[in-house]
Amino acid sequence: MNFTVMLFVLACGAVVQAVIPIWTSAAQAKAPVLAAMVVYYALARDGRTLLWAAILAGLMQDGLGSVPFGFSSVTFCLMGWLVARFKDVVFAHEAFTHMLFGAFAGFVQTMCMYVLLSGANLLDMAFVVVLQKALATALLGAALTPLVFAGCSVMDKKMGLVEVQDTSWRDLL
């Protein structure tokens, strides 16, 4: 059940990410829906679930894109592991925390992907452009992650999979 729900949620996330238009004036930055979902699994679920989520999200992203198989899984695992390390020292259910981690995830994921793609000679892009893309992705991640977190926690609660605290929206207002 847990796995099926996760697969469904990630599939929806992948489709939404593919359909959302690219931010063309910011080096083609894309809203990191799947990265935001990995942040959710890193903050709200155990390590094993995070692992599966990171691998599956990566495979879906690579399957729907032109990135070689496995690249996104590596970046998602690394990013998820980094977020999970700070899980116990932050207020994991605060919307502001989600925004910060969303921005962090967007930035780290873009930079890691750049390193992997450049290392494999698949990308010829100026570093300034990549930095612009990473910053724009971070911005999109910050805006998106609280929404994704809220959606995923509602889904998990409805399915009775986990007792998740509500995101504190009042803190943002």
Added chain:
Amino acid sequence: MRERSVLIWLVLGAALLVALNLPESLSQRGKSAIREFLAPLQSLVSGTTTRAQQLVLFVRGLGDLARDNQAMSGELVRLRSELRYLETLEQENIALRQQLGFMSRPERELIPGEVIARDITGWWHTVRLGQGSAENIQTGMAVVTPEGLVGRTMQVSAGTSDVLLVSDPTCRVSAFLPRTGSFGVMTGRGVTWRGRPSMRLEFINKDAEIQTGDEVLTSGLGGVFPRGILIGHVERVYMDEGGLYQLADVEPAADLGRLAYVFVVAENADPVEQLFRRRDSDPQGGR
């Protein structure tokens, strides 16, 4: 507990190493499987957003319907008369080609395609169509809109196909400028800081008198893109650093940022070499 966690991470590491080193064919098969799995959901979401956009456009354009209708009636009359003129020219062309013993150009089928998604990562300039090998689309076919060239098909599964746009830096097209008769190689340049797709025509003869606004068409050389498709218009002309060739910035004719429906050109271009080969083997010329 800790040992188990380490074991899981080790297994994961090994699995990722395997995934990263998969043979190309296996990797493509895996990707196709994921695409096929997600294609229905993707088509549903994409179709819903497209219909919503069309509804908004329809509601916004209600007031202009009468004016649009009048303008289109005028356009229809003009196009009909142009068509009649072109039909006579085509007949004349066929007759002249027959007299000279030239081959007739093969008919090309246009397969309509609907854009269901853009590149999920934004690293490349690609779009995904909701049609694939089941509709006879194959890798390496040209993709066009009524405005001009869009790109070529890259990876094709049964129900989807990825199109590499002409604005992508890895996309190269053999092009020529009909006004001057000069040839060059069109290379994608990504998007400008304003978000406009841009391209550059390279290796143009340095003596050719290129002007701003000149049309750039596909040359048909190379075997992927049929001859004579409009790629775009020249925006700026300058010499390369070595002074050996001219370069020209080109604005794409097709609106690459807002593609919704496209056509895949089913038959590949008629490469010049093939034409000669066929003519050599067929002393009568023509078919």
